[in-house]
Amino acid sequence: MAEKPRVVIIGAGLAGLTAARCLHAASAGDFFDLCVVEAGHRIGGRVLTSEFAGDRIEMGATWIHGIDGSPIHAVAADIGALAGSASVPWERMDGFPSDPLTVAEGGTVVDPLLVVDPITSLYCGLMDSARDGDAPVEPKRPGVGPFLRRGLQEYRVSRGDKGADVGGGWSLEDMEEAVFALHEFAERVCTSADDLSDLDLAAEGEYRDYPGDHVTIANGYSRIIEHLASALSPATILLGRRVRRIEWRLGGDDGGPVKLHFDGGENLTMTADHVIVTVSLGVLKAGLGKEGGGETSGLEFSPALPERKREAIRRLGFGVVNKLFMEMGGTDETRFPFLQMAFAPPTKEAKRTVPAWMRKTGSICPIYRGSRVLLAWFAGTEALELEALTDEEIISGVSATLDAFLPPTAAAARVQRVKRSGWGRDPLFLGSYSYVAVGSSSDDLDAMAEPLAGARVSAVVPTPELLFAGEATHKSHYSTTHGAYLSGVREATRLLRHYVPKLCPSAAAT
Numbered sequence: 245m246a247e248k249p250r251v252v253i254i255g256a257g258l259a260g261l262t263a264a265r266c267l268h269a270a271s272a273g274d275f276f277d278l279c280v281v282e283a284g285h286r287i288g289g290r291v292l293t294s295e296f297a298g299d300r301i302e303m304g305a306t307w308i309h310g311i312d313g314s315p316i317h318a319v320a321a322d323i324g325a326l327a328g329s330a331s332v333p334w335e336r337m338d339g340f341p342s343d344p345l346t347v348a349e350g351g352t353v354v355d356p357l358l359v360v361d362p363i364t365s366l367y368c369g370l371m372d373s374a375r376d377g378d379a380p381v382e383p384k385r386p387g388v389g390p391f392l393r394r395g396l397q398e399y400r401v402s403r404g405d406k407g408a409d410v411g412g413g414w415s416l417e418d419m420e421e422a423v424f425a426l427h428e429f430a431e432r433v434c435t436s437a438d439d440l441s442d443l444d445l446a447a448e449g450e451y452r453d454y455p456g457d458h459v460t461i462a463n464g465y466s467r468i469i470e471h472l473a474s475a476l477s478p479a480t481i482l483l484g485r486r487v488r489r490i491e492w493r494l495g496g497d498d499g500g501p502v503k504l505h506f507d508g509g510e511n512l513t514m515t516a517d518h519v520i521v522t523v524s525l526g527v528l529k530a531g532l533g534k535e536g537g538g539e540t541s542g543l544e545f546s547p548a549l550p551e552r553k554r555e556a557i558r559r560l561g562f563g564v565v566n567k568l569f570m571e572m573g574g575t576d577e578t579r580f581p582f583l584q585m586a587f588a589p590p591t592k593e594a595k596r597t598v599p600a601w602m603r604k605t606g607s608i609c610p611i612y613r614g615s616r617v618l619l620a621w622f623a624g625t626e627a628l629e630l631e632a633l634t635d636e637e638i639i640s641g642v643s644a645t646l647d648a649f650l651p652p653t654a655a656a657a658r659v660q661r662v663k664r665s666g667w668g669r670d671p672l673f674l675g676s677y678s679y680v681a682v683g684s685s686s687d688d689l690d691a692m693a694e695p696l697a698g699a700r701v702s703a704v705v706p707t708p709e710l711l712f713a714g715e716a717t718h719k720s721h722y723s724t725t726h727g728a729y730l731s732g733v734r735e736a737t738r739l740l741r742h743y744v745p746k747l748c749p750s751a752a753a754t
């Protein structure tokens with residue numbers, strides 16, 4: 245071959261860097277002319293380790309979801325990133341928090357035996373059956389939300405005596421409702437679906453986590469990113485290069501069949517034989533808006549992507565999840581509980597001091613036992629609203645919330661400073677992670693992953709000209725770091741197989 249095939253990868257997140265590393269390693273760094281173009285001024289994408297009040301925190305990806313068989317866990321273990329140092333404590337270094345203190349709005353502690361435990365096991369049982377694929381799907385209401393509500397309703401009917409008073413002016417039924425709701429709020433965070441009735445129930449049965457513990461990375465998730473990038477020469481990754489438009493099927497006479505147009509002027513272009521697109525589903529969705537002549541920050545394709553892929557981009561869900569870190573000061577700041585909040589129903593005449601944007605956040609919890617940094621997760625509408633507030637508004641809203649749930653001594657610990665993520669409005673992401681929305685299916689995730697061939701009809705084997713990786717392209721591990729990683733391996737393998745079939749006989753493991 246006279247010239248090396250030129251491969252450009254769009255995005256230096258987990259998927260893009262994994263694909264680059266695989267292509268570099270498998271070809272001894274010499275077969276491809278490889279380049280990663282990244283719009284931001286850092287690598288890592290939705291992986292971003294930071295520090296706050298002396299603790300190591302994650303602004304994006306936080307957990308390795310199951311350690312047995314996870315490629316992320318394998319990498320983290322290989323590079324020694326799992327063993328922490330005593331000097332920098334890290335988020336959830338003591339594992340998943342246990343011993344929640346569930347409190348109802350107004351300050352009544354919710355009885356664990358009467359309410360918290362039975363409702364929690366009801367909820368977990370329902371979600372287990374959804375994940376096992378055993379949950380009956382109602383054709384007219386195929387979402388997770390209605391399924392969960394049916395389960396709660398059946399539980400109430402079987403229990404009877406719903407009017408019992410459980411203290412603090414709460415009826416048993418209202419208390420159960422509020423505790424059930426806090427689990428639903430956590431589900432919104434896990435899936436990024438603003439409304440659980442928009443989360444497809446059947447697809448839950450196809451989603452997979454790895455078995456084993458869920459753990460965080462002592463040295464920070466960004467260590468995985470640094471490791472992936474370390475194999476590449478610094479010149480391979482170009483930062484601050486935002487692709488605005490991809491021209492493809494050009495025939496290849498003008499340097500390559502694909503031409504990338506960058507922000508910053510008509511002359512800023514780059515040609516390639518193959519492009520691996522790893523931008524978020526949010527950025528792809530925004531690009532569809534551009535097709536109608538709209539001015540958005542998304543990525544545009546010319547010619548437009550085939551209808552099957554456009555439909556998949558349109559139908560799949562991509563929601564917003566944000567993290568809010570709060571540094572506490574005051575008397576008892578190191579004894580803050582894992583607080584689960586049971587909010588009063590709208591009909592209840594409670595003093596409504598808690599702002600609306602806090603009312604779908606189920607818990608506030610120290611990032612490890614004894615830390616003076618607290619964390620709350622937000623999803624959907626409330627996550628977007630959080631991005632628009634000032635720090636002062638957040639501090640005052642959180643303080644009002646703590647006052648509504650905790651006794652004065654504990655609530656005396658004041659929020660001093662906050663730090664939050666802002667994935668929803670960031671034009672390089674436009675959301676946090678994907679989910680299978682009602683009206684979509686896991687077939688759409690397959691459609692996301694399909695490569696697109698070029699215009700050279702004479703070729704015996706169609707040349708994959710545009711390839712697609714990223715968490716939203718993995719059928720069973722979408723929304724996760726390992727899904728992104730596996731998709732990067734998959735697309736690198738696809739290209740290697742195209743050139744050297746014997747070297748890479750199967751991509752099935754991905």
Ligand SMILES: Cc1cc2nc3c(=O)[nH]c(=O)nc-3n(C[C@H](O)[C@H](O)[C@H](O)COP(=O)(O)OP(=O)(O)OC[C@H]3O[C@@H](n4cnc5c(N)ncnc54)[C@H](O)[C@@H]3O)c2cc1C
Nearest residue numbers: 255257258259283289290304305306307487714715724725
């Ligand atoms: C708050 C939050 C919590 C999470 N928690 C977890 C968790 O606990 N466990 C877990 O497994 N996963 C978690 N995730 C999901 C995980 O972070 C992602 O699935 C994964 O990092 C996605 O990687 P990616 O390579 O597919 O995409 P990205 O990381 O989005 O990479 C794409 C890259 O493309 C760049 N880009 C965008 N547009 C352009 C353009 N036009 N031109 C050039 N470059 C562009 C972006 O800047 C970005 O760097 C979380 C995510 C968030 C936001």
